[in-house]
Amino acid sequence: MSLFIEFHLIQNFAPSNLNRDDTGAPKDAIFGGYRRARISSQCLKRAVRQTAEFPAGHQGVRTKKLLELLSEQLRTQFGREAEDMPARIQLALAAAGLAVKEDGKT
Structure with missing residues (x-):
């Protein structure tokens, strides 16, 4: 039998609208019998x-242009040797279980 622990936390934030739903209204939920910001x-x-405490250079980057960014970086490092880099990158990503769509997005 496995042990399962679930935490429900209430955290205080400054009075601001931290995030909104698709209609632009503040997200909220009823918790403890009261309407609270969510x-x-x-x-x-x-x-x-x-956050500034995250080490520089190790911050997450979200992109739909992974193939382009990797190709550019490899061309910068290896010059002309990187002519067939998009094909090599696609092969490496496929080995990692990632697929590149026809439009070059992963």
Whole structure:
């Protein structure tokens, strides 16, 4: 039998609208019988990625242009040797279980 622990935390934030739903209204939820502001996990993760305490150069980057960025970086490092880099990158990504769509996005 495995042990399962679940935490429910209430955290105080300054009076601001940390994130909104698709209609622009503040996200909220009823918790403890009261309406409370709700912060999505995506909002918290973005805040962690952008914090100054995260080591420089190790911050997360989200992109749909992975193939282009990798090709450019490899051409900068290896010059003319990197002529067939897009094909090599696609092969390496496929080995890691990632697929590149026809438009060059992963």
